[in-house]
Amino acid sequence: MDTPSSGTSSGLRPFRTPADGIHEGPRELRRLPDEWEERPYRHVEVVPLARTIGAEIRGLNLSRPVGAELRAELNRALLEWKVLFFRGQHLSRDQQREFAAHWGELASLPLVPTGGHEAVSRFDDGPVPHFENVWHTDVTFRERPTMGSVLQVRQIPPFGGDTLWADMAAAYDNLPDTVKERIEHATAVHDYVPGFARYYTPAQLLPFQELYPPVEHPVVRRHPETGRRSLFVHLSYVTHIVGMEPAESDRLLRFLFLQAHVPEFQVRFHWQAGDIAFWDNRTTAHYAVNDYAPHPRVAERVSIEGDKPV
Numbered sequence: 001m002d003t004p005s006s007g008t009s010s011g012l013r014p015f016r017t018p019a020d021g022i023h024e025g026p027r028e029l030r031r032l033p034d035e036w037e038e039r040p041y042r043h044v045e046v047v048p049l050a051r052t053i054g055a056e057i058r059g060l061n062l063s064r065p066v067g068a069e070l071r072a073e074l075n076r077a078l079l080e081w082k083v084l085f086f087r088g089q090h091l092s093r094d095q096q097r098e099f100a101a102h103w104g105e106l107a108s109l110p111l112v113p114t115g116g117h118e119a120v121s122r123f124d125d126g127p128v129p130h131f132e133n134v135w136h137t138d139v140t141f142r143e144r145p146t147m148g149s150v151l152q153v154r155q156i157p158p159f160g161g162d163t164l165w166a167d168m169a170a171a172y173d174n175l176p177d178t179v180k181e182r183i184e185h186a187t188a189v190h191d192y193v194p195g196f197a198r199y200y201t202p203a204q205l206l207p208f209q210e211l212y213p214p215v216e217h218p219v220v221r222r223h224p225e226t227g228r229r230s231l232f233v234h235l236s237y238v239t240h241i242v243g244m245e246p247a248e249s250d251r252l253l254r255f256l257f258l259q260a261h262v263p264e265f266q267v268r269f270h271w272q273a274g275d276i277a278f279w280d281n282r283t284t285a286h287y288a289v290n291d292y293a294p295h296p297r298v299a300e301r302v303s304i305e306g307d308k309p310v
């Protein structure tokens with residue numbers, strides 16, 4: 001990649017900046033898709049928690065039925081903010097599933113314990129160790145990753161246990177043009193085995209190997225509802241870029257993986273018991289901070305089926 005200046009023509013001593021680095025300075029922090037206008041919300045209060053991603057939705061009790069108008073307004077909020085937070089909801093599992101079902105069919109995800117509850121992924125630091133503290137987008141090892149998830153934290157530790165989300169559309173916007181050109185038509189392989197092999201035995205993973213063969217997804221995903229581009233690779237499941245020399249693929253992926261780590265693209269949420277987060281899995285990555293041992297933390301996720309990334 002080009003460096004801004006070699007310093008030689010300006011009288012400065014010669015210098016170089018590391019190729020492919022992330023540089024300080026202004027970042028483009030565009031929240032809305034192209035040609036979208038800011039419009040007021042009629043049914044809810046939307047309180048931003050960060051510049052481009054994450055808003056708290058006030059004035060709603062999610063245990064009540066969600067009508068068509070409210071559903072449409074919440075969907076617009078989701079597209080505009082990417083992650084919505086609802087404080088103090090304390091939903092039953094049925095209520096949590098009912099709310100999520102307004103966005104589509106619920107997904108059954110066999111690799112995470114359900115706690116005996118249909119269409120629920122339960123994270124309670126039980127027999128399966130915590131494996132959500134890496135920047136990732138959920139279940140992209142499927143042909144059709146989930147569209148989004150509704151997560152409720154049921155039990156909080158006395159400190160820590162936050163979750164962070166990254167705006168992968170903002171991450172894409174800020175890539176150097178040379179990188180954008182290189183990944184424009186690139187695809188990457190997503191495979192659950194390398195990530196999960198750190199936590200499960202081969203005997204536990206083998207049954208799923210046929211269910212989830214490696215899949216190819218575009219490195220840049222276009223959002224099906226807004227048309228906006230997002231960077232769609234992450235550390236958990238992406239093994240390589242198709243048709244690229246391994247060393248070159250590794251180098252480029254390392255750079256792309258770094259983008260989710262940029263704080264300006266993130267929102268960090270500190271949970272209270274009964275809080276809900278609803279995120280758009282098509283344009284975000286997330287990271288569950290694992291800093292609260294030996295205290296328990298119990299979270300339950302209901303996920304919504306999505307479409308094939310294009």
Ligand SMILES: [Fe+2]
Pocket residue numbers: 132136137138286
């Ligand atoms: Fe996750």
